[in-house]
Amino acid sequence: EPEIVSGPAAEPECFAPWSADTKFFKFPKKDGPYRIALANGYIANTWRIQMIQTAKAYAAQPDVAAKLKEFKVVSTGEDVPAQISAINNFIDSGYDAIVVNAQNPTAFGPVIKRAKEAGIVLVAFDNILDTQDAINVNVDQKGLGVLWANWLAKHLPEGGKILEVRGVPGTSVDTDRHNGIHETFAATGKKWDVVEVLGKWDDPTAQKATADAIAVHKKFDGITAQGGDTGVVQAMIDAGHPFVPFGGETENGFRKFCAKYAAQGLKCSSAGTGPAQVAVAIKTAIAALEGQVVPQSVKLPLAIVEDPNFKEGQDFYPDQSDNFFVGNAFPTCGINFTAQEIMGQSKENQ
Amino acid sequence: MITSATSAAAPLFQMDGVSKHYGGVRALENAALTVEPGRIHSILGENGAGKSTLIKIMAGVVAPDDGRMLMDGREVTFRSPAEASAAGITCVFQELSLIPDLSVADNICIARPPRRFGLIDRQAQRAIAEEALARAGANDIHPRMLVKNLPLSRRQLVEIAKALAWKPRILILDEATSALTAADVANVFSVLMRLRSEGLALLYISHRMHEIAELSDECTVFRNGHNVMSFAAGTRSNGEIVEMMIGREYSNAFPPKPERAAGTATPALTCRKLGWLDRLRDISFTLGKGEVLGLGGLDGQGQRELLLALFGVLRGTTGSVLVDGKAVTLTSPAAAISEQIGIALIPEDRKTEGLMLPMTVQENLSFSALDQVSRGGVINRKDEARLIDEMIQLLSIKTAGLDLPVAALSGGNQQKVVIAKWLMRKPKIILLNDPTRGIDVATKHEIYLLLRRLADSGTAILFYSTDYDELIGCCNRVLVLYDGSVARELKGSAMTERALIASALNVEDGHAGTPA
Amino acid sequence: MKDATREQPGAWLPKFVRRLDPAISTAFACIIVLLILGSLYSASFLSPEYLLQQLKVASFLGVISTGMMMVILLGQIDLSIPWSVAVGGMMACAAAAFGPVGETLAIPFGVACGMVIGFANGIGVAYLRIPSMIITLATNAVAQGLMVVYTGGFSPQDSATITMRYLATGFLIPGVPNAVLIWAIVGAVATFVLTRTTFGRSVYGIGNQERAAYLSGINTRRIVLIAFVSCGALSAFGGTLLAGYASKAAQSMGDSYLLPSIAAVVLGGTSILGGRGSYLGTIAGVILITLLQSILSVMQMPEAGRQITYGLVIIVMLLLYGRGPANR
Amino acid sequence: MSEWRFWLNEQRGMLMAVGIFFVMFAIYVSNHPAGLTANVVQTASNKGVLLAFVAMAQTLVVITAGIDLSVGMIFILTNALASWLVIGSPLETGFGVAAVLATGLACGALNGLIVIYGRLQPIVATIATGAVFFGIALLLRPFPGGSVNEDLADMMTGKIFGVVPSSLVALVAVILVVWVPFSRSVIGRAAYATGSSEIAAYMSSLPIRRAKFTAYLLSGLLAATGGLFLTFFTYTGEAALASGNAYTLFSIASVVLGGVSLFGGRGTAIGAVFGALAFRTIGDLLFVFDLDPLWQPLFQGVVLLVAVSLSAFGLFRVRNRLEWFG
Numbered sequence A: 001e002p003e004i005v006s007g008p009a010a011e012p013e014c015f016a017p018w019s020a021d022t023k024f025f026k027f028p029k030k031d032g033p034y035r036i037a038l039a040n041g042y043i044a045n046t047w048r049i050q051m052i053q054t055a056k057a058y059a060a061q062p063d064v065a066a067k068l069k070e071f072k073v074v075s076t077g078e079d080v081p082a083q084i085s086a087i088n089n090f091i092d093s094g095y096d097a098i099v100v101n102a103q104n105p106t107a108f109g110p111v112i113k114r115a116k117e118a119g120i121v122l123v124a125f126d127n128i129l130d131t132q133d134a135i136n137v138n139v140d141q142k143g144l145g146v147l148w149a150n151w152l153a154k155h156l157p158e159g160g161k162i163l164e165v166r167g168v169p170g171t172s173v174d175t176d177r178h179n180g181i182h183e184t185f186a187a188t189g190k191k192w193d194v195v196e197v198l199g200k201w202d203d204p205t206a207q208k209a210t211a212d213a214i215a216v217h218k219k220f221d222g223i224t225a226q227g228g229d230t231g232v233v234q235a236m237i238d239a240g241h242p243f244v245p246f247g248g249e250t251e252n253g254f255r256k257f258c259a260k261y262a263a264q265g266l267k268c269s270s271a272g273t274g275p276a277q278v279a280v281a282i283k284t285a286i287a288a289l290e291g292q293v294v295p296q297s298v299k300l301p302l303a304i305v306e307d308p309n310f311k312e313g314q315d316f317y318p319d320q321s322d323n324f325f326v327g328n329a330f331p332t333c334g335i336n337f338t339a340q341e342i343m344g345q346s347k348e349n350q
Numbered sequence B: 001m002i003t004s005a006t007s008a009a010a011p012l013f014q015m016d017g018v019s020k021h022y023g024g025v026r027a028l029e030n031a032a033l034t035v036e037p038g039r040i041h042s043i044l045g046e047n048g049a050g051k052s053t054l055i056k057i058m059a060g061v062v063a064p065d066d067g068r069m070l071m072d073g074r075e076v077t078f079r080s081p082a083e084a085s086a087a088g089i090t091c092v093f094q095e096l097s098l099i100p101d102l103s104v105a106d107n108i109c110i111a112r113p114p115r116r117f118g119l120i121d122r123q124a125q126r127a128i129a130e131e132a133l134a135r136a137g138a139n140d141i142h143p144r145m146l147v148k149n150l151p152l153s154r155r156q157l158v159e160i161a162k163a164l165a166w167k168p169r170i171l172i173l174d175e176a177t178s179a180l181t182a183a184d185v186a187n188v189f190s191v192l193m194r195l196r197s198e199g200l201a202l203l204y205i206s207h208r209m210h211e212i213a214e215l216s217d218e219c220t221v222f223r224n225g226h227n228v229m230s231f232a233a234g235t236r237s238n239g240e241i242v243e244m245m246i247g248r249e250y251s252n253a254f255p256p257k258p259e260r261a262a263g264t265a266t267p268a269l270t271c272r273k274l275g276w277l278d279r280l281r282d283i284s285f286t287l288g289k290g291e292v293l294g295l296g297g298l299d300g301q302g303q304r305e306l307l308l309a310l311f312g313v314l315r316g317t318t319g320s321v322l323v324d325g326k327a328v329t330l331t332s333p334a335a336a337i338s339e340q341i342g343i344a345l346i347p348e349d350r351k352t353e354g355l356m357l358p359m360t361v362q363e364n365l366s367f368s369a370l371d372q373v374s375r376g377g378v379i380n381r382k383d384e385a386r387l388i389d390e391m392i393q394l395l396s397i398k399t400a401g402l403d404l405p406v407a408a409l410s411g412g413n414q415q416k417v418v419i420a421k422w423l424m425r426k427p428k429i430i431l432l433n434d435p436t437r438g439i440d441v442a443t444k445h446e447i448y449l450l451l452r453r454l455a456d457s458g459t460a461i462l463f464y465s466t467d468y469d470e471l472i473g474c475c476n477r478v479l480v481l482y483d484g485s486v487a488r489e490l491k492g493s494a495m496t497e498r499a500l501i502a503s504a505l506n507v508e509d510g511h512a513g514t515p516a
Numbered sequence C: 001m002k003d004a005t006r007e008q009p010g011a012w013l014p015k016f017v018r019r020l021d022p023a024i025s026t027a028f029a030c031i032i033v034l035l036i037l038g039s040l041y042s043a044s045f046l047s048p049e050y051l052l053q054q055l056k057v058a059s060f061l062g063v064i065s066t067g068m069m070m071v072i073l074l075g076q077i078d079l080s081i082p083w084s085v086a087v088g089g090m091m092a093c094a095a096a097a098f099g100p101v102g103e104t105l106a107i108p109f110g111v112a113c114g115m116v117i118g119f120a121n122g123i124g125v126a127y128l129r130i131p132s133m134i135i136t137l138a139t140n141a142v143a144q145g146l147m148v149v150y151t152g153g154f155s156p157q158d159s160a161t162i163t164m165r166y167l168a169t170g171f172l173i174p175g176v177p178n179a180v181l182i183w184a185i186v187g188a189v190a191t192f193v194l195t196r197t198t199f200g201r202s203v204y205g206i207g208n209q210e211r212a213a214y215l216s217g218i219n220t221r222r223i224v225l226i227a228f229v230s231c232g233a234l235s236a237f238g239g240t241l242l243a244g245y246a247s248k249a250a251q252s253m254g255d256s257y258l259l260p261s262i263a264a265v266v267l268g269g270t271s272i273l274g275g276r277g278s279y280l281g282t283i284a285g286v287i288l289i290t291l292l293q294s295i296l297s298v299m300q301m302p303e304a305g306r307q308i309t310y311g312l313v314i315i316v317m318l319l320l321y322g323r324g325p326a327n328r
Numbered sequence D: 001m002s003e004w005r006f007w008l009n010e011q012r013g014m015l016m017a018v019g020i021f022f023v024m025f026a027i028y029v030s031n032h033p034a035g036l037t038a039n040v041v042q043t044a045s046n047k048g049v050l051l052a053f054v055a056m057a058q059t060l061v062v063i064t065a066g067i068d069l070s071v072g073m074i075f076i077l078t079n080a081l082a083s084w085l086v087i088g089s090p091l092e093t094g095f096g097v098a099a100v101l102a103t104g105l106a107c108g109a110l111n112g113l114i115v116i117y118g119r120l121q122p123i124v125a126t127i128a129t130g131a132v133f134f135g136i137a138l139l140l141r142p143f144p145g146g147s148v149n150e151d152l153a154d155m156m157t158g159k160i161f162g163v164v165p166s167s168l169v170a171l172v173a174v175i176l177v178v179w180v181p182f183s184r185s186v187i188g189r190a191a192y193a194t195g196s197s198e199i200a201a202y203m204s205s206l207p208i209r210r211a212k213f214t215a216y217l218l219s220g221l222l223a224a225t226g227g228l229f230l231t232f233f234t235y236t237g238e239a240a241l242a243s244g245n246a247y248t249l250f251s252i253a254s255v256v257l258g259g260v261s262l263f264g265g266r267g268t269a270i271g272a273v274f275g276a277l278a279f280r281t282i283g284d285l286l287f288v289f290d291l292d293p294l295w296q297p298l299f300q301g302v303v304l305l306v307a308v309s310l311s312a313f314g315l316f317r318v319r320n321r322l323e324w325f326g
């Protein structure tokens, strides 16, 4: 049972509270080393794989490793009950903290109850939990939508025709980002004609949807996409669509395009939620176990790069995978992974 | 629906003016039939005459285009087999109506299972099944066996037992005995006669003339979808009946067998101590070129296994097989039909083993000879068409078109397609697994002629049949199998029905050679 | 029995026309109706660019459905499509990392990897006689596992080669996207194989009655194996094209091809029980599915409505022509 | 053959599933840090029961030689619906449960009508209806949320007397109430017969259509029961396409592992239930083996491959190659 205390948190720059009324937790201090588990859901995409690589790399850092007796990762796939059961199993097996990338924000009520009763620190990240009883390491998904919409509004002061490539319908991330975009547009008071298509955060799907939209609507003044952005740009190139301002995610391939075609008009805002946030989540869990004060809801800084600031080797890596997500650094938390550290491990080993 | 007053004089069942067309095919045309209780009424006709169609209409499986049916003088229409059964008409189809994955008991009680608290009472069901099996003379079948594990002949008995469980007023048997051996047939006949004495009307379809003569009170001959004539049994000779069926002259003699001194033929196939599990034991024989060697015996004594073993279907056979004097390994039908070995098997069940029913006649005909009409895997359509033409002529296959599904042919013509399909390969050795089952006399005769012609041109033929007449008439020698081994070899004048039966039962035949 | 004749050679024509059975003509009619309905929303649906774009996108599904059709004709099904597609694309891109040799061998390598999956499926179905629905589910899981390990461990390269880009998006013949050309070639070969070769005949035979095919001396196991290997190869090839189209490979690229490929084959009049169907129908089915998805997408119908419409349209079309025979 | 040999033969598929399950579960529990505690069993049970319901639903249809690729979507749809309705006073909750189950029945009935009267091949028909069901689920729950009567939910996912998982008890109850009467009724027998040989069933005057319809109907009901339990388990509803598809595919895998023939006519729902439990235990094994996280999916795939290949061992006993063809 954590004590509700008043802020600030132990490392205020890193553990920034979500908002002014965010609660602060102080868990009873436990002696290390700790047993920490990561309950992941889906695994078969680059983001998740990269996230798991980061988690392993972070847990292997000497100062972190010294605090850990065991770090266990289980991926249960897309099935929510399987993930719930995984967490239940971790609870029954006496882990000290459980870090979770939840398949569903609202489905974990019973588990949260059990974890709380058992005195286990539960930290959610990326897809967070709808609760006041667990720690959320939170990316401002809606803020992301706001950011993109503002970027477009800045470049299209008179409004215009926008292509919005959405994510997986029915998920809260998609909904939040979508709402952020539309509320921001509405607030400008200009005339925006938004064409929505489904990209499902997947390049080929986004590419096809974009190609179709271009074939039918001919010309857009601006584009925003939640993922699959490389495919969206590819579709523009294939269709000979002129480059227009673009608010999108942080895929390496997208940023490569942004850097390459900036001069022709592909003005990008690339921002998002890098997989390295798992490291922040683990760090938060350890801090909580050590009895430090942490906010119930941690606000992660967005990793934002906007035109004209795309720097090779830092904001994008020309010889790395297109699918790779850039944005591995949370300097305020002392977390700095390079692309090579995450995706190129074996290359170095060779 | 017209209801007329039931008169005492009205026959049990009557149909008239019944017609049925399948596309352009006229299966039945203005057919009439009258059925009386307490009598066995046989229906005769060559393949495709419309017999099956007629009874399918009676049994509610097929809807007629035209005509009416009366039961007890009252007009009836059946929209499903259930309605027909409820009205008292039950049909024993050939292996069509047993559920392979259910047990014998389940099958027998399938229509009206005994129930307790609304659920099926397996105990009671088993008792009913045992009784029904006993009535059908098949006490040796365990009610818990799955039907699919039973040999064909046993399944037929189950089928009859099942039909009896409906307590029908009219029982129809469509070629229900065609897969049965003589012993089983006798068994079934006594059941049928008892049913007749109980007042049941029986409709009996068979292509076996002697069965019809033995059993029926009354006969109706069908030709081209129409009833040609009805007469009391025994008032017409076999020859007359056959001529009625086919509408022309007919000679029913088996083709003459060339006299050949035993042992002069060059051996085509030699088996040495062939064994397989406990079903085949030390079978040794030699089949000469140009010889027709019969396989006799009761059903299920290993004849089918022997043919399958020689066709490379069975695993783990022992002993050796020599073709043209050279030892061969038979690991698959593909190996057995190869150019060097040249064996063909005309299988037992044409519907699942011989044909792809939905595929066209042409595709079926050339299916096993594809390598002969293709180069580099590409089919040469001209060659294919030529070869098919030859076969259609050779066997006079009656079909409205080569691109029709083979399912639309009548049973006899389907069987001809199976045979033709194998003759296309010009095999050196032909294995026949009961090839004339369900085939009319005229067609049978054509097949006998064909076999003889093939033998004369040097083909070696191993011929399993459940029909003793056929073995005697066609074969140069007969091997009688009993319990997986050769019980007796009969040849020349020693091949009599009596001797065949005696050796089949593995008893000494004191009267060998004497006419029965 | 004198009428036991065969048709004259000229009679083959009506047969060909008869083979163009109502299913296929109705499917093509449905395509036209869809386009007309679409054009009520926006005239662009009838524009050549849009139609070409659809054909191009359809070719990926077309290539993949070709493999699926082979397998369905056998009365089997291949649920390993998603990861066969992904493996094809990912492995081709992976090969491209190994210098010029790798680049030239990229597509063959990707296809070969797909063939390995198909081979495993074929062995399972033909030689171990495991129901295809389950063995392919298992190989799909294994392929996914392998790709996760691969992505995590080997600094994956996933950019498509120039050849792959060219095949998927270039124009050899002006106005005709190469992808469409490739689909046409794949389709022509498939049609030839299915109608003119012993292999094709055997596939239909096995689909109708495997036991009879076996007893006819067909090496049924080999045919089934080859069909599954072709399906794996075609899926993987579809994957390389898709990677070329997207200029890169991604793990999830095959996910959206499983159900559509089955639906396309069946909408084209092929019996899911095997033994019956023609390639022309599959073409119709592929175009239908692609158009339907695209039109719903462009019309900006919310996802819920889109799913409902998609389902209803498939049901209605099947009710129009895909019905089984009546009982009597 | 003696009676028990017949029994063994009839139940072989199911016994195999039972065997696989107990072996895997024993490995799991004996390596579990917590050992065989009531909590561990409860967790495994809650997870396994969901798939078990869906697998039972699939079994009924598969027995008639059909297949239902929409079970996963019915499961999702009823979950979305339950997250609206199964809440409030006991009466309201009861009404909600009834409405959810009725929805399942309606979905099943729709499938049945389309397959039987529309004469469409079940695979495609249910792919299409699955899309429709999912669309409706998405209308109901555009994003995850909703709630459920938590007392009922806790009761159904908790333990009875602190030992027996109540979800397991519910599963047994459903088997007793739905499956046992079905399998031993005339209509159930007709369903088996139809699956084994539809033409023979027709010739035998069996009520084929009624049998198929009942199978689809009950399949919808069982999938809805699963959806209800999903709601109890998660307290919410979500229109998750991926998990709908996953449950559909898993149900097929479970059915096969459970010895039900995909060609119809053979197998029992009890076998399928054990198949589902076994399938679920594959995932659980990840906890007890210290595998690199990135190797876990491969491990699961290989275990599944091995499990489905086990049935092939019978093949080596086949002495007559025609038996290959069933």
Ligand SMILES: Nc1ncnc2c1ncn2[C@@H]1O[C@H](COP(=O)(O)OP(=O)(O)OP(=O)(O)O)[C@@H](O)[C@H]1O
Residues within 6 Å of the ligand: B022, B023, B025, B026, B027, B028, B045, B046, B047, B048, B049, B050, B051, B052, B053, B054, B407, B408, B409, B410, B411, B412, B413, B438, B440
């Ligand atoms: N479903 C069908 N479709 C097309 N034609 C059919 C069909 N059923 C029967 N026929 C045709 O109707 C005619 C009569 O067939 P039927 O089966 O009644 O003959 P049969 O007298 O039973 O012959 P057999 O002695 O061979 O059993 C045949 O020419 C047959 O080809």
Ligand SMILES: Nc1ncnc2c1ncn2[C@@H]1O[C@H](COP(=O)(O)OP(=O)(O)OP(=O)(O)O)[C@@H](O)[C@H]1O
Residues within 6 Å of the ligand: B052, B053, B094, B175, B357, B407, B408, B409, B410, B411, B412, B437, B438, B439
């Ligand atoms: N699936 C089918 N499609 C079309 N016609 C069929 C089909 N099944 C059977 N028939 C036709 O029905 C007729 C009668 O079928 P039935 O099963 O009684 O065969 P049969 O000719 O009597 O063969 P058998 O002598 O083996 O009994 C056949 O002539 C055949 O043409």
Ligand SMILES: [Mg+2]
Residues within 6 Å of the ligand: B051, B052, B053, B411
């Ligand atoms: Mg007949």
Ligand SMILES: [Mg+2]
Residues within 6 Å of the ligand: B047, B175, B410, B411, B412, B438, B439
């Ligand atoms: Mg016949």
